[in-house]
Amino acid sequence: MSFERPTLKEIVERLDGDTQSRLSVPQMRRSNAKVFDRVLAGAVHSLYGYIEYLNRQQFFDTAESDYLDRWASIYGLTRKQATKASGQVIIKFSGELVNVPEGTILQSDDGIQYKTVGPVDSSGITEIEALVDGTSGNQLEEDVLTLVSPIVGVYSEATIIKLGGGSEAESDDSLRGRLLSRVRETPHGGTSSDYVQWALEVPGVTRAWCFPKESGEGSVTVRFVCDGMDEIIPDKAMLDKVFEHIDKLRPVTAHLYVSPPEIRPVNITIAGLLPDDADVRAAVKQELKDLFAREGAPGQRIYLSHIRAAISAALGEEDHSVVSPTSDPIPDGNSQLLTLGEITWQ
Structure with missing residues (x-):
C-alpha cells in the first residue's frame, strides 16, 4: 500500500482520541490537553511533510534541486550553469x-x-x-x-x-529530462541519440535533433533551438559552441554539420471560444505554446487534432471551433520547424 500523508486535521483528531482514551473523565472544552494535542500535531505534520519530500528524492522523475544534481552526477551529467x-x-x-x-x-x-x-x-x-x-x-x-x-x-x-551566447542556469525540469534520456538511451558511441544528448549538454540549448546522412554518407547534421532566449534560433556564437562541444566527442569518421532550423510560424484562427475572456485566451495560448514546444521538430507535422485537443485542455475553456488551419501543418523538409504564430480570435 502506498504512503499517504495524513492531513493536519486527521492528526489532531488522532491525538485527541489517544489523549481521551487515557483519561478517566471526559476532557473539558478548554482543556490544556487539547492545546498540547494541537501543538504536537503541528510538529508531527511537519515531519510527515519532510518524509514526503525525501520520498520524492528517491526517484529520477520527482527528485529536485541538490538531490537531482546528485542523481545526475552518478550518470556523468552536470547541471548547465549560466553563461x-x-x-x-x-x-x-x-x-x-x-x-x-x-x-x-x-x-x-x-x-x-x-x-x-x-x-x-x-x-x-x-x-x-x-x-x-x-x-x-x-x-x-x-x-x-x-x-x-x-x-x-x-x-x-x-x-x-x-x-x-548568454544563457540562464539549467532548470530542474531540463536536467531531469536529460537524466531520464540518459538512463533510457544508453550512449552507444555515436548513435543519433548520442548527438542529441551531446548538443543538450551545452548551456542554453533546450531542444536538439539529429539527421544522419543528410549531407551524404558519413555525415551527421545537428539542429537545435534555445527556448530560454528571446530568439530561439541560435546565433553564430551558439552554433560554434555546440559544434566545438560535439566535435570533441563524436566518432572521428563522422562529418559533423551544426545548423539552425528554419522557423515557420503556424497562424491559428479560433472562433466561438467559450467563455471568451482574457484569462481563457491566455490559457489557450499557453497550451498551444506547450504543444508546439513538445511536438515540434524539424520536418515533423503538428496534427490538427492535437491543436484542437490543446485548446480544449486550456483551463476554463468550454467550447471552441478551429477555423484555420483546416489540415495538419506540415514542414517543407527536415530543416523547417513549425512554431506557434499569431492567434486570431473570431
Missing part, C-alpha cells in the same frame, strides 16, 4: 587611435554592463563580455553601448557587431 554573453563592438575615435584599457566598462540602454577583454585593433574592433550571467546580456547587432567613464579622444557610443 555570460560575449561578442564584439566597434569603438570610434575623434582623431588618431587611442588606447582603450582592457576592462573598460560599457553599458546598454537597459542597464546591462560589459567590459572589454582585449585590445582594440586598427579598425576599432574589440572583444567584450557581459558582467552578469544570463540571457539579459544578449543584444541585437547594430545596437549601441555607451562608455560608463569618458575617455579622451574616444566617442561615447560603441556599435555592436555581435553579442550573444
Whole structure:
C-alpha cells in the first residue's frame, strides 16, 4: 500500500482520541490537553511533510534541486550553469587611435554592463563580455553601448557587431529530462541519440535533433533551438559552441554539420471560444505554446487534432471551433520547424 500523508486535521483528531482514551473523565472544552494535542500535531505534520519530500528524492522523475544534481552526477551529467554573453563592438575615435584599457566598462540602454577583454585593433574592433550571467546580456547587432567613464579622444557610443551566447542556469525540469534520456538511451558511441544528448549538454540549448546522412554518407547534421532566449534560433556564437562541444566527442569518421532550423510560424484562427475572456485566451495560448514546444521538430507535422485537443485542455475553456488551419501543418523538409504564430480570435 502506498504512503499517504495524513492531513493536519486527521492528526489532531488522532491525538485527541489517544489523549481521551487515557483519561478517566471526559476532557473539558478548554482543556490544556487539547492545546498540547494541537501543538504536537503541528510538529508531527511537519515531519510527515519532510518524509514526503525525501520520498520524492528517491526517484529520477520527482527528485529536485541538490538531490537531482546528485542523481545526475552518478550518470556523468552536470547541471548547465549560466553563461555570460560575449561578442564584439566597434569603438570610434575623434582623431588618431587611442588606447582603450582592457576592462573598460560599457553599458546598454537597459542597464546591462560589459567590459572589454582585449585590445582594440586598427579598425576599432574589440572583444567584450557581459558582467552578469544570463540571457539579459544578449543584444541585437547594430545596437549601441555607451562608455560608463569618458575617455579622451574616444566617442561615447560603441556599435555592436555581435553579442550573444548568454544563457540562464539549467532548470530542474531540463536536467531531469536529460537524466531520464540518459538512463533510457544508453550512449552507444555515436548513435543519433548520442548527438542529441551531446548538443543538450551545452548551456542554453533546450531542444536538439539529429539527421544522419543528410549531407551524404558519413555525415551527421545537428539542429537545435534555445527556448530560454528571446530568439530561439541560435546565433553564430551558439552554433560554434555546440559544434566545438560535439566535435570533441563524436566518432572521428563522422562529418559533423551544426545548423539552425528554419522557423515557420503556424497562424491559428479560433472562433466561438467559450467563455471568451482574457484569462481563457491566455490559457489557450499557453497550451498551444506547450504543444508546439513538445511536438515540434524539424520536418515533423503538428496534427490538427492535437491543436484542437490543446485548446480544449486550456483551463476554463468550454467550447471552441478551429477555423484555420483546416489540415495538419506540415514542414517543407527536415530543416523547417513549425512554431506557434499569431492567434486570431473570431
